[in-house]
Amino acid sequence: MTKREKLLRRVGFKCADFARQLSYHRALHEFKEARKLNFWIYMYNNSIDLAVLDWFHLFGYHNDDLHWKKIISNVNGFKEKLQSFLGLTQDEWEEYRETIKIYRDKDVAHIEVRPVSNVPEMVVALNATHFYYTAVLTELKSFSNYDNWPDDLIQYHQNSLNQSKAIAGYACNATVDFIEKVY
Numbered sequence: 001m002t003k004r005e006k007l008l009r010r011v012g013f014k015c016a017d018f019a020r021q022l023s024y025h026r027a028l029h030e031f032k033e034a035r036k037l038n039f040w041i042y043m044y045n046n047s048i049d050l051a052v053l054d055w056f057h058l059f060g061y062h063n064d065d066l067h068w069k070k071i072i073s074n075v076n077g078f079k080e081k082l083q084s085f086l087g088l089t090q091d092e093w094e095e096y097r098e099t100i101k102i103y104r105d106k107d108v109a110h111i112e113v114r115p116v117s118n119v120p121e122m123v124v125a126l127n128a129t130h131f132y133y134t135a136v137l138t139e140l141k142s143f144s145n146y147d148n149w150p151d152d153l154i155q156y157h158q159n160s161l162n163q164s165k166a167i168a169g170y171a172c173n174a175t176v177d178f179i180e181k182v183y
Contacts, residue, residue, distance in 0.1 A: 005143040008136050011066050014057055015133035019157040021051035027164035034172030037180055048119055049108045055125050056104050068132050085131050096124050130154050
């Protein structure tokens with residue numbers, strides 16, 4: 001396996017990690033009653049925090065090894081197509097990215113005491129990751145057979161969300177009568 005293929009695989013895995021973590025957070029969102037236990041509160045919060053960290057590897061800091069500007073050869077072409085795909089101007093993209101950066105900086109990577117933590121809306125993040133993943137997967141397929149990898153990251157997220165909801169339903173129901181004893 002070439003160094004390039006290994007790097008692209010790492011990006012693909014990170015895209016999938018993001019989609020999975022986001023699906024876990026979204027699945028647990030539906031079980032507010034069960035989230036009275038610290039265990040579920042932490043699982044719910046940690047999943048969005050990890051999703052944000054994963055996304056930031058892909059779209060956050062330009063010097064990150066997995067950042068799209070270090071992976072995609074035609075940076076300007078990719079950027080234009082990404083923004084068109086998302087229906088965002090450059091300013092809107094930068095503003096959106098900044099909302100995730102603020103959450104990451106103030107609530108995940110560093111702690112700033114503030115009255116409310118503002119979890120960013122993640123639809124744009126998922127769509128951007130899907131776009132990046134598609135480009136990476138296309139190149140990966142030129143190296144080897146990647147037929148076992150999902151072709152569509154949005155569908156992969158949805159499949160993970162459906163499964164996560166089923167798992168969370170069983171798990172939350174199994175713990176609904178637990179009394180919190182550790183604070």
